[in-house]
Amino acid sequence: MRALVVITALLLLIAGSNGYGQYRMPGDDIRETVSRFGQAEVVVSYPGFDAMTKIASRFSVSSCDAREAILCLSGRDVDEFIALGIPYKPVIPEERKGFYTASSLSEAMLWQSYPTWQHYDTIMHKIAERWPGVCRLDTIGFSVMGRAVLALKISDNVAVDEPEPSVMLSSTIHGDEPAGFVLLMRLAEYLASGSTGGGLAEELVSGLEIWINPLANPDGMYRDNDTMIYPVRANSNGYDLNRNFPDPEVSSPPLQKETSDMIAFLEEKRFALSVNLHSGVEVVNYPWDKWTRLHPDDDWFDGISRRYADTVHLHAEPGYMVYLDNGVTRGWEWYIVRGGRQDFVTWGLGGREVTIEIDDTKMTPGSNLEMIWNWNYRSLLRYIAEALNGVRGTVADDDTGDPLSAKVFISGHDADSSHVYSDTVTGTYCRFLAPGEWTITFSSPGYLPLSFQASITAWNSVVQQDVRLQKPAYNYPAPPGSGLLIWPNPCDGKFSVMLPARITGDVTVTLTGVSGAIISSYSTSAQAGIPLTCDFSTLPPGIYIVSVRGEPFGPLLRGKVIITRPFPE
Numbered sequence: 059m060r061a062l063v064v065i066t067a068l069l070l071l072i073a074g075s076n077g078y079g080q081y082r083m084p085g086d087d088i089r090e091t092v093s094r095f096g097q098a099e100v101v102v103s104y105p106g107f108d109a110m111t112k113i114a115s116r117f118s119v120s121s122c123d124a125r126e127a128i129l130c131l132s133g134r135d136v137d138e139f140i141a142l143g144i145p146y147k148p149v150i151p152e153e154r155k156g157f158y159t160a161s162s163l164s165e166a167m168l169w170q171s172y173p174t175w176q177h178y179d180t181i182m183h184k185i186a187e188r189w190p191g192v193c194r195l196d197t198i199g200f201s202v203m204g205r206a207v208l209a210l211k212i213s214d215n216v217a218v219d220e221p222e223p224s225v226m227l228s229s230t231i232h233g234d235e236p237a238g239f240v241l242l243m244r245l246a247e248y249l250a251s252g253s254t255g256g257g258l259a260e261e262l263v264s265g266l267e268i269w270i271n272p273l274a275n276p277d278g279m280y281r282d283n284d285t286m287i288y289p290v291r292a293n294s295n296g297y298d299l300n301r302n303f304p305d306p307e308v309s310s311p312p313l314q315k316e317t318s319d320m321i322a323f324l325e326e327k328r329f330a331l332s333v334n335l336h337s338g339v340e341v342v343n344y345p346w347d348k349w350t351r352l353h354p355d356d357d358w359f360d361g362i363s364r365r366y367a368d369t370v371h372l373h374a375e376p377g378y379m380v381y382l383d384n385g386v387t388r389g390w391e392w393y394i395v396r397g398g399r400q401d402f403v404t405w406g407l408g409g410r411e412v413t414i415e416i417d418d419t420k421m422t423p424g425s426n427l428e429m430i431w432n433w434n435y436r437s438l439l440r441y442i443a444e445a446l447n448g449v450r451g452t453v454a455d456d457d458t459g460d461p462l463s464a465k466v467f468i469s470g471h472d473a474d475s476s477h478v479y480s481d482t483v484t485g486t487y488c489r490f491l492a493p494g495e496w497t498i499t500f501s502s503p504g505y506l507p508l509s510f511q512a513s514i515t516a517w518n519s520v521v522q523q524d525v526r527l528q529k530p531a532y533n534y535p536a537p538p539g540s541g542l543l544i545w546p547n548p549c550d551g552k553f554s555v556m557l558p559a560r561i562t563g564d565v566t567v568t569l570t571g572v573s574g575a576i577i578s579s580y581s582t583s584a585q586a587g588i589p590l591t592c593d594f595s596t597l598p599p600g601i602y603i604v605s606v607r608g609e610p611f612g613p614l615l616r617g618k619v620i621i622t623r624p625f626p627e
C-alpha cells in the first residue's frame with residue numbers, strides 16, 4: 059500500500075512538473091493526448107538492457123539511449139501501458155510552426171513542403187507519365203482505409219523484368235516521420251530525369267531495377283483529412299507496421315493489411331538490396347535488430363553503412379548523422395526490435411536491408427527538406443550503386459541451359475539464413491561480400507553441387523561467374539541377358555530391378571508373397587539400362603517374388619527378393 063502511495067505521488071509529481079497543475083488520475087494526460095493527436099509519446103528512464111528488451115517487445119520504442127527511452131503509444135497501447143505503472147514524462151506534441159503543407163501541386167514538386175494525399179497521388183502519376191521509357195507506377199497494395207501503397211519502378215526497358223539486381227527504397231512506414239517521403243519522391247524524379255544524362259543516375263537506371271516506395275503507411279501520415287497536420291506512427295488500427303513482420307522466434311501481433319501486401323510484394327520481387335527510411339535520430343542501423351549477435355556479413359553491412367554516413371559527413375554541417383558510432387550502429391547494440399522489416403527481409407527473404415534515420419526531428423519542417431536532400435542524396439545514390447558490386451551471374455542446367463533456382467552458400471561463413479538463392483525465373487544470383495577470398499557453393503535438388511573461389515579485391519569490385527549444374531551420372535550394373543537383376547538383396551525393402559535391355563516400354567511390376575498372394579501391382583515404363591526403383595519398406599521381413607511383365611504380350615520375368623530388418627537393440 060505504501061509503495062503504491064509513493065508511486066502515485068511520484069507520478070503526480072512528474073505530471074505536475076510538466077505543466078499539469080491539477081490532480082489527475084495517472085494516465086489521463088496520455089489518454090487526452092491520444093484522443094486529440096492520435097498517439098502519445100512518453101519518456102521513461104532507461105531500465106537496463108533486459109527490461110528495455112521486454113518493454114520494446116510490447117510497445118513501440120521510437121528512440122532510446124543509456125538515460126531514457128521514448129515510447130510511442132497508440133490507442134490500443136494506452137490501458138496496458140498505464141496498468142504497468144511505469145513512471146513516465148509525457149512529451150508535448152511537437153510545434154507545427156514552420157511545418158508546411160503545399161498549397162498547390164507545383165509547389166509540392168519544389169520539394170520544400172509536404173503534399174496532400176491528392177498531390178502525392180498525382181505526383182507519382184506525373185513522374186511515371188513524364189518519363190514513360192524508364193518509369194512505371196505500380197501498387198504494392200492498399201492500406202486498411204483503402205489508400206494505395208504506391209511504388210515507382212525505375213529502370214531502362216521498364217516494361218520488362220530484366221535479369222538485373224533489384225533494389226528497393228522505402229520510407230515512412232512510421233507515418234509521423236515524413237522527411238524520407240519527400241526525399242524519395244525527389245530521388246525518383248532525379249533518377250528518371252537523369253536516366254539519359256550519362257552520369258551515375260544513368261548507370262544505376264540501366265544496370266539495376268530500382269523500386270521507390272515513398273510512403274509505406276499512408277493512413278498514418280494522412281490520418282487527418284488528407285493533410286499531414288498530426289500524422290501518427292502506427293496504421294489506422296494502431297499497430298506499428300515496423301513491428302509487424304514475421305519473426306522466427308516470437309509471435310508477431312496480428313498481421314496488418316499493409317504488412318501482408320508488402321510481404322507479398324517483397325516475396326515476388328526478391329530485392330537484392332533495400333533500405334527503410336525513418337526520422338527521430340540520425341544514424342544508419344543495420345542487422346540484426348532482434349539477435350544480439352553478428353550477421354555473418356557484418357563486415358559488409360558495416361562497410362556499406364560506413365560509406366553512407368561518411369559520404370553524408372562530406373556534405374553536411376558538422377554534427378549531422380554522428381549518433382552512436384559516428385552515424386552507424388548494429389540494431390541490437392542500440393535496442394532490440396522484433397518484427398522489423400529490415401530483419402524480416404534480411405533473415406526471411408535472403409535480402410539485405412538497412413534502416414536509415416535521417417533527422418533528429420521526427421517532423422522535419424518543410425523549410426529543412428532541401429537541406430536534408432542536399433546532405434543525403436549522394437549517399438542514397440551510392441547506396442543504390444552498392445547493388446552493382448559483389449559476386450553475380452546466372453545458374454543454369456548444364457544439359458538444357460534452363461535457369462535454375464540454386465542455394466548460394468558459403469561453408470563456414472553463412473548462418474542465420476545469410477545465404478541467398480538464384481532467381482527461379484531468370485537463374486540470376488547476386489551475393490554481396492566484403493573483400494576477401496570466398497568459396498561459394500551452388501546446390502539444387504537433383505544436381506551435383508558446384509563450388510568456385512571468388513576473390514573480392516576491393517569494396518567496389520564485381521566478380522561475374524555463371525554457373526552450370528550437372529545431374530549426377532549414375533553407374534548402374536549392366537542389364538542382364540535374361541531374368542531380373544535385383545539389388546541390394548537382401549534389403550530393407552528398398553531395391554532396384556534391372557531388366558534385360560530388350561524389354562522397354564510399358565511393363566507391369568507385381569510383388570507377391572511366397573504363397574502367391576499379390577501384395578502390390580503397378581504399371582510403369584522401362585528404359586534400357588535404367589533400373590526400376592521399388593520401395594516396399596513397410597512390408598514385414600520375409601521372402602517375396604518380384605515379377606515384371608512386358609505389356610501387352612510379355613515376356614514375364616521373375617526374381618526373388620529378401621526383406622530383412624535389423625533387430626531392435
Ligand SMILES: [Zn+2]
Nearest residue numbers: 232235336337
Ligand atoms: Zn521510424
